[in-house]
Amino acid sequence: xxxxxxxxxxxxxxxxxxxxxxxxxxxxxxxxxxxxxxxxxxxxxxxxxxxxxxxxxxxxxxxxxxxxxxxxxxxxxxxxxxxxxxxxxxxxxxxxxxxxxxxxxxxxxxxxxxxxxxxxxxxxxxxxxxxxxxxxxxxxxxxxxxxxxxxxxxxxxxxxxxxxxxxxxxxxxxxxxxxxxxxxxxxxxxxxxxxxxxxxxxxxxxxxxxxxxxxxxxxxxxxxxxxxxxxxxxxxxxxxxxxxxxxxxxxxxxxxxxxxxxxxxxxxxxxxxxxxxxxxxxxxxxxxxxxxxxxxxxxxxxxxxxxxxxxxxxxxxxxxxxxxxxxxxxxxxxxxxxxxxxxxxxxxxxxxxxxxxxxxxxxxxxxxxxxxxxxxxxxxxxxxxxxxxxxxxxxxxxxxxxxxxxxxxxxxxxxxxxxxxxxxxxxxxxxxxxxxxxxxxxxxxxxxxxxxxxxxxxxxxxxxxxxxxxxxxxxxxxxxxxxxxxxxxx
Amino acid sequence: xxxxxxxxxxxxxxxxxxxxxxxxxxxxxxxxxxxxxxxxxxxxxxxxxxxxxxxxxxxxxxxxxxxxxxxxxxxxxxxxxxxxxxxxxxxxxxxxxxxxxxxxxxxxxxxxxxxxxxxxxxxxxxxxxxxxxxxxxxxxxxxxxxxxxxxxxxxxxxxxxxxxxxxxxxxxxxxxxxxxxxxxxxxxxxxxxxxxxxxxxxxxxxxxxxxxxxxxxxxxxxxxxxxxxxxxxxxxxxxxxxxxxxxxxxxxxxxxxxxxxxxxxxxxxxxxxxxxxxxxxxxxxxxxxxxxxxxxxxxxxxxxxxxxxxxxxxxxxxxxxxxxxxxxxxxxxxxxxxxxxxxxxxxxxxxxxxxxxxxxxxxxxxxxxxxxxxxxxxxxxxxxxxxxxxxxxxxxxxxxxxxxxxxxxxxxxxxxxxxxxxxxxxxxxxxxxxxxxxxxxxxxxxxxxxxxxxxxxxxxxxxxxxxxxxxxxxxxxxxxxxxxxxxxxx
Numbered sequence: 001x002x003x004x005x006x007x008x009x010x011x012x013x014x015x016x017x018x019x020x021x022x023x024x025x026x027x028x029x030x031x032x033x034x035x036x037x038x039x040x041x042x043x044x045x046x047x048x049x050x051x052x053x054x055x056x057x058x059x060x061x062x063x064x065x066x067x068x069x070x071x072x073x074x075x076x077x078x079x080x081x082x083x084x085x086x087x088x089x090x091x092x093x094x095x096x097x098x099x100x101x102x103x104x105x106x107x108x109x110x111x112x113x114x115x116x117x118x119x120x121x122x123x124x125x126x127x128x129x130x131x132x133x134x135x136x137x138x139x140x141x142x143x144x145x146x147x148x149x150x151x152x153x154x155x156x157x158x159x160x161x162x163x164x165x166x167x168x169x170x171x172x173x174x175x176x177x178x179x180x181x182x183x184x185x186x187x188x189x190x191x192x193x194x195x196x197x198x199x200x201x202x203x204x205x206x207x208x209x210x211x212x213x214x215x216x217x218x219x220x221x222x223x224x225x226x227x228x229x230x231x232x233x234x235x236x237x238x239x240x241x242x243x244x245x246x247x248x249x250x251x252x253x254x255x256x257x258x259x260x261x262x263x264x265x266x267x268x269x270x271x272x273x274x275x276x277x278x279x280x281x282x283x284x285x286x287x288x289x290x291x292x293x294x295x296x297x298x299x300x301x302x303x304x305x306x307x308x309x310x311x312x313x314x315x316x317x318x319x320x321x322x323x324x325x326x327x328x329x330x331x332x333x334x335x336x337x338x339x340x341x342x343x344x345x346x347x348x349x350x351x352x353x354x355x356x357x358x359x360x361x362x363x364x365x366x367x368x369x370x371x372x373x374x375x376x377x378x379x380x381x382x383x384x385x386x387x388x389x390x391x392x393x394x395x396x397x398x399x400x401x402x403x404x405x406x407x408x409x410x411x412x413x414x415x416x417x418x419x420x421x422x423x424x425x426x427x428x429x430x431x432x433x434x435x436x437x438x439x440x441x442x443x444x445x446x447x448x449x450x451x452x453x454x455x456x457x458x459x460x461x462x463x464x465x466x467x468x469x470x471x472x473x474x475x476x477x478x479x480x481x482x483x484x485x486x487x488x489x490x
Numbered sequence: 491x492x493x494x495x496x497x498x499x500x501x502x503x504x505x506x507x508x509x510x511x512x513x514x515x516x517x518x519x520x521x522x523x524x525x526x527x528x529x530x531x532x533x534x535x536x537x538x539x540x541x542x543x544x545x546x547x548x549x550x551x552x553x554x555x556x557x558x559x560x561x562x563x564x565x566x567x568x569x570x571x572x573x574x575x576x577x578x579x580x581x582x583x584x585x586x587x588x589x590x591x592x593x594x595x596x597x598x599x600x601x602x603x604x605x606x607x608x609x610x611x612x613x614x615x616x617x618x619x620x621x622x623x624x625x626x627x628x629x630x631x632x633x634x635x636x637x638x639x640x641x642x643x644x645x646x647x648x649x650x651x652x653x654x655x656x657x658x659x660x661x662x663x664x665x666x667x668x669x670x671x672x673x674x675x676x677x678x679x680x681x682x683x684x685x686x687x688x689x690x691x692x693x694x695x696x697x698x699x700x701x702x703x704x705x706x707x708x709x710x711x712x713x714x715x716x717x718x719x720x721x722x723x724x725x726x727x728x729x730x731x732x733x734x735x736x737x738x739x740x741x742x743x744x745x746x747x748x749x750x751x752x753x754x755x756x757x758x759x760x761x762x763x764x765x766x767x768x769x770x771x772x773x774x775x776x777x778x779x780x781x782x783x784x785x786x787x788x789x790x791x792x793x794x795x796x797x798x799x800x801x802x803x804x805x806x807x808x809x810x811x812x813x814x815x816x817x818x819x820x821x822x823x824x825x826x827x828x829x830x831x832x833x834x835x836x837x838x839x840x841x842x843x844x845x846x847x848x849x850x851x852x853x854x855x856x857x858x859x860x861x862x863x864x865x866x867x868x869x870x871x872x873x874x875x876x877x878x879x880x881x882x883x884x885x886x887x888x889x890x891x892x893x894x895x896x897x898x899x900x901x902x903x904x905x906x907x908x909x910x911x912x913x914x915x916x917x918x919x920x921x922x923x924x925x926x927x928x929x930x931x932x933x934x935x936x937x938x939x940x941x942x943x944x945x946x947x948x949x950x951x952x953x954x955x956x957x958x959x960x961x962x963x964x965x966x967x968x969x970x971x972x973x974x975x976x977x978x979x980x
Contacts, residue, residue: 003754058659063881064943064944065886065944067881068886068944069886072576072886072887073576073577073578074571076569076570076578076887076888077573077574077576077578078565079566080566080570080584083566083567083584085594086562086563086566086567086590086591086594087563087586087587087589087590087591087592087593087594088563088566088567088584088585088586088587088591089584089585089586089587090580090583090584090585091584093580093584094570094578094579094580094581094584095578095579095580096577096578096579097577097578097579098577099577100576100577101576101577101578102577103577104575104576104577108885108886112882141768202714228565244728256687305973322920326942327942328940328941328942328943329942347972348972348973349972350938350971350972350973352938352939352940353939353940354940355942357945358941371506376761381977392555392602393558395598396555396559396562396598397556397562397566398566405810425915425918427942427945428915428918428919428921428922428946428947429918430942431918431922431939431940431941431942431945431947432918432921432922432925432942433926434939435922435926435929435939435940436925436929438931438935438938438939438940439925439926439929439931439935441928441929445928445929448840448842448928449843449921449924449925449928450818450842450843450845450921450924450925450928451818451844451921452754452816452817452818452845452917452920452921453549453554453817453818454554454555454558454916455847455917455918455921457918457921482837482838482839482840483795483837483838483839
């Protein structure tokens, strides 16, 4: 495919103005769209960024940022409930003010979103606040005008989904796009789903005193796939808050909310939080005009290394690709799509080591290959297990002495393949594990790294040591590397 | 030196029993002594462990463990003072009960020390609860008996030091061996020194409501050596609590305590906490009988890779070596000394990448080479700077939006040489930095590692990016590595 051949003839709708032809059009001014812009502007000034929704990114407005702000309050408040053990009196006098809490969370989210919009001020003249749909691979219908572009990047992100059968109850259902707009918190709430968002918000609400019942179909939480760890996590969170195993149902209305059910049980709740994930926002793009191959999930088939859709001058970047919503991956994809959209030939890019973090307490994270991925790929591995239940440092910090990890390594040199972890400071150890995978260290090299005392990282040592014992060439004195040759001292 | 020649003739004191000859004698049952035991027992059962002091290790009894337990309470209590900002009311009702707080800290320390003693139960028959002094390199006088050993490991640890001129005020002076025995906390306290212990305990006491005045001779804290970062840290902590720059003096007694001074200022305080560091515990070992070379600090000259003292069958391990008290290094040294004490020839061992953490808030850490070490060695470097002052995630968590780091890299490929850091979650990022140094990654490889969002690690990205811009071969698209060859997709 060459640039010139890609610019095919344009079918104009009736009464539309053919205003301009661009080198690149980016649909969506979220994280991926903005990094695409950042890359594109290095190559051409003749581009356009199209978005008819609220600016400021999903992350800043309704995703990572407000959720972390709420979790910070909830975790700190929760810790106070144990203060008696510390020797600090008076915690029963602490009262959370839901309106103030939500106002602060909203104010922080607004500020972060505003920061993003501020950064856009340098190229606001390139931003078109309209909805785009494809007429053909080089032409977009924007409603009152039609534009052509040599290359088009689809970075429309994701949307929440509510099943049709629940639409009659819509006024009592809160999705994550709406949650942070709440003026106050409901008294009782059902949380459907214990994925990233379900456990993050469900636990935070529970810790702030909302009567939460969470319902999940499988014995897992936060996306864990290792059956042993998933069950451990499910059981752990079930001890902290009411969690039901089964399929969530909405049974009907009550005077003030909904009756929800799971198996033979039912509850009356003020609101339902739908936390069953987000879907690619492809609706309304008229992709049918592109004559595309779609995968089983209805997502256009695209090259995961170039991000090109089929052989078209069209690219996918960010949450719209249908993989889990992870900001740094969306940002990378925007950059790649922006680069290839401006290049004569398609370049393939290596992905970073996978890293996914759920900011529950303890944190949940998967670094590198998940247990599920290992199984699907049929990769041979040994496992090392870590536990934070008895670790001294974790025990000093109220409510932190919990968590386990399972670390997978190849059986030759014990190089790490992946890890699933639920641990205090797990967000940080997940980085350490992912970077160690990226550095391709052998287990002997890993055991030669410093582990300070007393830190949560010490528990990883146990897992690494178990791996060293199981590999084909066990490490004899694993923590210390002998220097060849004799000492001058002798 | 051979094993047989090392066993020289023994001079017996009068009336002493020559009870036994051992393969190895270890003096000191602290961290280094215990890892030495663990290694020695792999090679011989004919050894002895000599200690006349309290068992349980400095770390568990009066060091890392109780200090971290106190810091956990202080930091969590301190955070509550900002709860109004969160939207949680009633924090003025929280009252710390100093007796309960100290009782919990002591109880945890006792439990950790007891755990160590429990682990010793398998070899308590090898432990002699007496004081040892050298008669010659193979003979120890234990008071009522004399023993011989083919090899002797000195692992006597460190002690606190109070200058002679202050001994008249001893009853009002608290050292770190005594601090955790306090039944309650003083109302007012002067902290002399802002090294690791000074800033850890000084800040914790201040946060718990003790009127603390800290005095330090230089504009630094927690061992930082980079002038820019040291000054930043000093100024930061000075905003939180009263800190004076200058030389601490004890001017005299008051009705209830001491008058202390610094420059032209003076204060009346209930107690003085001496936090000016620990010294190797070499006194009483009668090292003069070994005819040793001593260094400027009075420590026997020893090979830092074999831990052998001169050409003698004697080894040094742990805090007694005179470097900073760091548990994992003491543990490694015990292992090395134990290994070499049982071996026919001396082996040299590689050290782990240096890592030192101060558990202040924000944490302070040095990974790899300090700024001072870089200067002394005259190594060429470029610097990248990170800041946590404006980082979104840090701002969400009360009182956490502070901190900076300076990261040093070699100017060719941007491999990290060292880092000084003061940051929230700094203890974890210091591990990440140290391991990255251990893995010898180039700056291009580092920028290809995953940085999740929103995490404190994101601030490191800025420093890495600055390094990439300064190195001899700047990284063009640093975060993403192109895969060679064209895509099949084209």
